[in-house]
Amino acid sequence: MYEKNLNIGYLLDFYGDVLPERKRNVLDMYYNEDFSLAEISEEIGISRQGVRDIIKKAEEELCFFESKLGLSKKMTDLAQKTDSLLAVAIETQASAVVCEGIAELKKRIEQ
Amino acid sequence: MYEKNLNIGYLLDFYGDVLPERKRNVLDMYYNEDFSLAEISEEIGISRQGVRDIIKKAEEELCFFESKLGLSKKMTDLAQKTDSLLAVAIETQASAVVCEGIAELKKRIEQ
Numbered sequence: 484m485y486e487k488n489l490n491i492g493y494l495l496d497f498y499g500d501v502l503p504e505r506k507r508n509v510l511d512m513y514y515n516e517d518f519s520l521a522e523i524s525e526e527i528g529i530s531r532q533g534v535r536d537i538i539k540k541a542e543e544e545l546c547f548f549e550s551k552l553g554l555s556k557k558m559t560d561l562a563q564k565t566d567s568l569l570a571v572a573i574e575t576q577a578s579a580v581v582c583e584g585i586a587e588l589k590k591r592i593e594q
Numbered sequence: 595m596y597e598k599n600l601n602i603g604y605l606l607d608f609y610g611d612v613l614p615e616r617k618r619n620v621l622d623m624y625y626n627e628d629f630s631l632a633e634i635s636e637e638i639g640i641s642r643q644g645v646r647d648i649i650k651k652a653e654e655e656l657c658f659f660e661s662k663l664g665l666s667k668k669m670t671d672l673a674q675k676t677d678s679l680l681a682v683a684i685e686t687q688a689s690a691v692v693c694e695g696i697a698e699l700k701k702r703i704e705q
Contacts, residue, residue: 584675
């Protein structure tokens with residue numbers, strides 16, 4: 484049984500575009516569309532072991548990017564900080580334009 | 595004459611860690627330490643054409659990452675938005691804790 488690493492779905496959203504199309508598609512079917520290995524195997528016409536190998540290599544690439552760049556973690560941290568800042572701004576009755584600006588910033592960080 | 599692309603230095607700071615060590619070192623010597631091709635050639639013991647080839651391929655990799663992920667541009671945009679927000683916060687007399695929080699956020703974005 485191949486175990487899903489739930490963090491991979493997030494890394495796929497983040498770094499997926501640098502993966503070759505085939506790898507990205509397989510990971511997408513597996514993590515976002517919840518296909519089984521057998522279903523992916525049938526869909527793209529390779530063995531289940533072949534699917535497993537593609538998934539493993541693609542996961543390793545995504546983890547390599549995050550280990551080197553750490554940008555997924557950085558964006559998550561920034562979104563949390565912005566959220567806390569918005570709470571403080573509301574609490575201290577900052578002007579609407581400031582509160583909206585912080586909320587807009589959070590949206591952009593999360594995009 | 596090989597022309598320097600000034601944007602590469604920034605992309606190197608941003609994505610450089612995903613490049614293999616040799617490529618990263620050559621780009622670093624060329625863009626950050628301002629070595630000439632001849633000096634790099636002497637330093638690492640390969641021809642000037644070899645150095646030129648390494649630089650070209652490494653530049654292409656960095657540009658590929660940015661074209662796919664756009665994270666360097668995203669961070670620059672976020673830093674600018676945060677800067678504008680700080681100006682608005684100061685202008686509308688937001689509390690010190692809000693202004694400091696925005697300034698801290700900008701520092702983290704630029705780190």
